Amino acid sequence: MSDTDGKKPLGLGGGTRGPGQVKQSFSHGRTKSVAVEVKRKRVVVPQKPGGAGGAGGSSHSLGDPSKRPAGISDAEMERRLAALRAAKAREADEAAQRAADEKAREEERQRKREELEAREREERERAEAAARKAEEEARLKAEEDAKAKREAEIARRAANAPARVAAATATPGSPADEQRPTPNRPAPANTVQRKAEREREERGNNRARTGDEGRRAGKLTLSNATSEEGGRQRSLAAMKRKQEKARQKAMGFGQKAEKQVRDVQLPETIVVQELANRMAERAADVVKSLMKMGMMVSMNQAIDADTAELVIEEFGHKAVRVSDSDVEQVIDTVVDSEENLLPRAPVVTIMGHVDHGKTSLLDRIRKANIATGEAGGITQHIGAYQVKTPSGQLVTFLDTPGHAAFTSMRARGANVTDIVVLVVAADDAVMPQTVEAIHHAKAAGVPIIVAINKMDKHSANPTKVRTDLLQHEIVVEAMSGDVQDVEVSAHTGMGIDKLLEAISLQAEILELKANPNRDGMGAVVEAKLDVGRGPVATVLVQNGTLRKGDIFVVGQKWGKVRALLNDKGETITEAGPSTPVEVLGLNGTPSAGDVLNVVPTEAQAREIADYREQTTKDKRAAAGAATTLEQLMAKAKADLNVAELPVIVKADVQGSAEAIVQALEKVGNEEVRVRILHYGVGAITDSDVGLAEASKAPILAFNVRANAMARSSAQQKGVEIRYYSIIYDLLDDIKKAASGLLKAEVREHFIGYAQIKEVFRITGVGNVAGCLVTEGVARRSAGVRLLRDNVVIHEGTLKTLKRFKDEVKEVQSGQECGMAFERYEDVRAGDVIEIFERETVERTLA
Structure with a gap:
């Protein structure tokens, strides 16, 4: 059977066909011959007259008309031949x-x-x-x-030779003497012949x-490399490099730069890498120099100043000794020139007695509602806001708390402000915190504008307010003085425009200016430890511009600006003078009132922060060491009759924690006092519970909650955690407990927790939270708190508790229900509802 197996042979199509074979190859190496048809091109050759083929130039040479294709004329045939x-x-x-x-x-x-x-x-x-x-x-x-x-x-x-002659003379008649030539006897012929042969042989060997050696001079062999007489010869490439260096040296190129001698600032201790940077030398060279001195250190370790000075001198530089306090010289303290100063917004602080309407007045200006967000309706934090007045001018407002415990907060507000608005209630006149605010404003040297609030009340008496202010050397314009006074009403909005005009007028008189084209500098008005965001500081920028990515130092902490948020919660990239912002990116929670300064490098920021922290520790140690033994003995003897109430304080922000600590330190007398074991910001942790157990002290939680681990640990160890949202309750409770006057204590028992899964809007009812009771039981008569990230958002009672469509008294754990709060609707999915019951318990102070 043939390879084609009876199949039709492959063809190329068209033309005259003829047989052919093609070798077909396969991937595994086998080949096969395949028969194909070969197409041959048909060549048309015009016939000359008489039967000869060819092409002529006239009509008689166009070939036989009978052999042409049909429909082709002589002209067409002539055109085709011309194209050919x-x-x-x-x-x-x-x-x-x-x-x-x-x-x-x-x-x-x-x-x-x-x-x-x-x-x-x-x-x-x-x-x-x-x-x-x-x-x-x-x-x-x-x-x-x-x-x-x-x-x-x-x-x-x-x-x-003389020795040989003497030997020969001493032994005459020896056989050698017979062969040795003498002056009187010529040398034998065979001796002369042997000497000549030895000379010829030596010359041949040489x-x-x-x-x-001449032939192998350019090669490197083991004998040449190890021999002392001949060494390795220079290669052709080495000779070329030598000639090129000589040529460049002759032309003045390739001259090694002269080493620059630097003045290296040297503190008491310095890291090897930083020392190398200051000398502009390689860190590896500095480490090598230290190893030669016998010090096995790495580039990240610190060395003392004496060793560093030896290294500096070895490298040819000059050491300049500086003190530890010189590290703060990197902070820019240059006074700005007049041409660089630009107008800035005024910073206005609202101050006054508690419940005189400071926050409500600011609410009216901002068209917001801040008071509902504060527990008990009183301000317990410093708030910083920027408002645009109807005239288009930006004004920065600081709202300070009016409670007696927040003295330090009011002092900070007065120190960072340009204008103080003293709010006095027309129906209450001048009160203790009003007087304190006046003293803070006078100590800071800032002008005062008196806002007489609550003029919408029937019992308002602005004349009494103006008269009472005279006792404190505040003479208003209505009484021929130089202090502006405005009658306002935060409830109706009366006099708000006049108050803003008075602020604008006072700002124009002050001619407030700052240089925005320099590194940022500001003051911390509040700081807290936020869940998920870490340490957060509310900073009022006073000079320069604070930008995202800046490295800064604030008090004993430092950081890099990771994000900037304005008072509306919006993320911004930079903040100019008089702008309040929240700064994220700190390595710890700073103290309220610390100054923030931008520095060039992270190393300098860390160095300044470490120096300040060490200085604080040294001062504390020195204060403790200054106490004499007699003073310690007298103090111990006095403490025998004093009962102490140890407490641990945890608050939501730094300012509140400081205010509570200062207030608690004032509680007590010669018989009893409060001892602060520890205070801080953030949620209660397991370490706080451990400290409380060891010292038998309760934990006072102000607007914070314990995490799940700390809550479980506190229940197991029997540690008491007291939760407070209003500073009145905290101070009153501690005062009563410390003085022994507490007849009964109101304790809270947590009976359940519920998780909000979804929020529904129902007409006529408002927002209803669809909840799942995760722990305990939910009762209609119990009190509730709304927690968001373990921080109290709202405390109140339930308006409704429904199971499906029915109103019920309680819902057990694991069941779903609907809850609505009384006069509060800001609930979100993911919030936690804490259900508790209050119980009055009689107890005595141990």
Whole structure:
């Protein structure tokens, strides 16, 4: 059977076909011959008259008309023949052009080949000349060495000749004496012949050795490398480098720069890497120098000043000793020139007695509602806001708390402000915190604008307010003084425009200016530890511009600006003068009132923060050491009769924690006092519970909650955690407990927790939270708190508790229910509802 197996052979189609074979290859190596049909091109050759083929130029040479295809005239046939001739001529021209191009390319290749050969030949000749020169130098050197050896041998023999003569004289008649020539007897012929043969042999060996050394002078062998007489010869490349260096040196290039001597500032201790940076040397070289001194240190370790000074002198620099306090010199304290100062917004602080309407007045200005967000309706934090007045001017407001415990907060507000708005209730006149605010404003040296609030009440008496202010040296304009006073009402909005005009007028008189084109500098008005965001500081920028990415130091902490948020919670990239912002990116919670300064590098910020922290520790240690033994004994004797109430304080922000601690330190008398074991910001942790258990102290939680681990640990260890949202309740409770006047204590028992899964809007009812009771039981009569990230958002009672469509009294754990708060609707999915019951318990102070 053939390979085709009876199948139709492959064809190429068209033309005259003929048989052919094609070898077909497969991937595994087998081949197979396949029969195909070959198409041959049909060539039409016009026939000349008389039967000869060819093309003529006239109609009689157009071939036999009977053999033409149908429908082709003589003119068409003539046109086709002309096109055929033109195509042949074009093909001939293209072939000639291709031949010429190929010839030109071949000539170019031949030229490049010859140039390359000539260049290689020149390099080879130079290499051979250099090798010959090296061989000649080696040969001359070898001849000189051989000559020197021969001369040394002759000298040695000449030196030993008298000894040989004496030996010969001492032993006459010896066989050697018969052969030795004497002046009277010539040397025997065989002795002369042997001497000549030895000389010829020595010359031949020297010649062979010299030729071999000359031939191998350019090669490196083991014997040449280890021998003392001949060493490794310089290579051709080394000789070229030497010539090139000599040429560059002659032309003035390649001169090594003269080493620059630097003045290196040297503190008491310095890190090796920082020392290398200040000297502009490689850190590895500094480490190597220290290792030579016997100190095995790395580049991240610190060394003392004396060792660093030796290293600096070894590298040729000059050491300049500085004290530790000089690290703060990197903070820019240059006074701005007048042309760089630009107008800025005024900073206005709202101050006054508690419940005189400070926050409500600010609410009216901001068209917001802040008071509902504060527990008990009183402000317990410093709030910073920026407001745009109807005239288009920006004004920054600081709202300070009015409670007696927040003295330090009011002092901070007065220190960072430009104008103080003293809010006095028209129906209550001047109160203790009003007087305190006046003293803070006078101590800060800032102007005061008196806002007489609550003018909408029937019992308002602004004249009494103005008269009472006279006792504290505040003379208002209505009484021919220089202090502006405005009658306002936060409830109706009366006098708000006049108050803003008074602020604008006072700001124009002050001509407030700052330089925004410098590193930012500001004051911390509040700081807290936020869940998920870490330490957060509310900063009022006073000068320069604070930008995202800036490295700063604030008090004993430092950080890098990770994010900036304005008073509306919006993320911004920079904050200019008089702008309050929340700063994220600190390494710890700073103290309220600390100054924030931008520094160039992270190392400088860390160094300044460490120095300040160490200074604080030293001062504390020095204060403790200053106490004499007699004072300690007297204090211990006095403490025998004093009962102490140890407490641990945890608050939501730094300012509240400081205010509570200062208030608690004032509680007590000669019989009882409160001892603060620890205070801080953030949620209660397991370490706080451990400290409370060891010291038998309760934990006072102000607007914070314990996490799940701490809550479980406190229940197991029997640690008491008291939660407060209003500072009145905290101070009153501690005062009663410390003085022993507490007849009954109101305790809270947590009976359940519920998780908000979804929030529904129902007409006529408001927002209803769809909840799942996760722990305990939810009762309609119990109190509730709304927790968001373990921080109290709202405390109140339930308006409704439904199970499906029915109003129920309680819902057990694991069941779903609907809850609505009384006069509060800001609930979100994911919040936690804490259900508790209050119980009155009689107890006595132990």
